[in-house]
Amino acid sequence: MTRDAVTVAHRLVLEKFPRARAAWLGGSVVTGGVTSASDLDITVLLEGEPAPYRESLHRGRWPVEMFVQTESSLMRFCTDEIAARNPTTVRLVGQSEVLVDVDGSGHRLRALFLRLLDAGPVPPTGDEIRSARYGITDLLDDLIASDCEDERLMIATALATGAGELLLTGYxxxxxxxxxxxxxxxxxxxxxxxDWAVRLPAAVRAVAADDIGPMVAATDEILSLFGGRLFEGYRTRPADAHTEHQGAQ
Known part of the structure; x- marks a missing residue:
């Protein structure tokens, strides 16, 4: 963690939000992996209006993303993200440096969000896994059938994302x-x-070099962990079918 980042973030919160109940600095400057493009991810807790809102700005050399919340809006974000298994706000608060803590909520909520993060997501349902398998199979068929270089590259990118998400969700x-x-x-x-964090990006690069083999092999291997390709016999309820059909035009 860079102390300059903490100092800048702390001063900014005091300047813009003198009545903040709490504030946290999260993201790469706290957890590691800072790059030249890293920004300051600051979550601020207010009692009420003008929260909730998001604001982007610059302070010195730092780009800053400010997520201004009330406790109720913060908990709504938390609930929605946990349901989606993508805990962005939960990470930003749970893995953070407390900048301001007027009433104890800074340390209380950081501890709560860290417990939620460490607990992991709820197990996927069988329907969720089957839906993912079906969507990935559809993309894989498109990749194999396509004779357009640009289409193959875009399909490969979507496949790497979908297969990676299935891998994580399934485990x-x-x-x-x-x-x-x-x-x-x-x-x-x-x-x-x-070695999936290496294999999936490498497979996308192979498709860019006109070789779909590594992507087909990697995708099939991930699918096989959860039942393999799925097309024949797959059924959904009407509301689900409409959503999935939109991606198969």
Whole structure:
């Protein structure tokens, strides 16, 4: 953690939110992996209005993302993210440096969110796994059938994401978006001695070089962990079918 980041974040919160109940600095500057593009992810807890809102700004050399919440809005985000198995806000508060804590809520909520993060997501249902298998199978068929280089590359990117999310969900792990998807897969690799965080990006690069073989092999291997490809006999309720049909145009 860079002390400059903490100092800048603390001063910014005091300047913009003198009545904040609590504030936390999360993200890469706290958990590690800072790059030249890293920003300050600051969550601020207010008693009421103007929260909730989000604001982006710059302070010195730092880009800043400010997530301004009430306790009720913060808990709604927490509930929704846990249901989606993508705990962005839960991470930002649970794995954070407390910047301000006027009433004890800063340390209380950080401890709560860290417990939720460590507990992991709820196990997936059989329907969720079957739906993921069906969607990935559909993409895989499209990849194999496509004769358009640009289409294959875009399908491969979607496959790497879908297969990676199935892998994490099937093993009871959190998912993520962008860099966090790879970080969660890398964490799974460390736990099980696998190499998916290397293989899936490498498979996308292979498709870009006009070789779909590694992507087909990697996807089939992940699918096989959870029952294999799925098409024949797959059924959904009407509301689910409409959603899935939108991706199969």
């Amino acid at each position: 009871g792990r959190w998912i993520g978006r962008g860099k966090w998807l790879r970080r969660e897969i890398r964490s799974l690799d460390e736990r099980f001695g696998s």
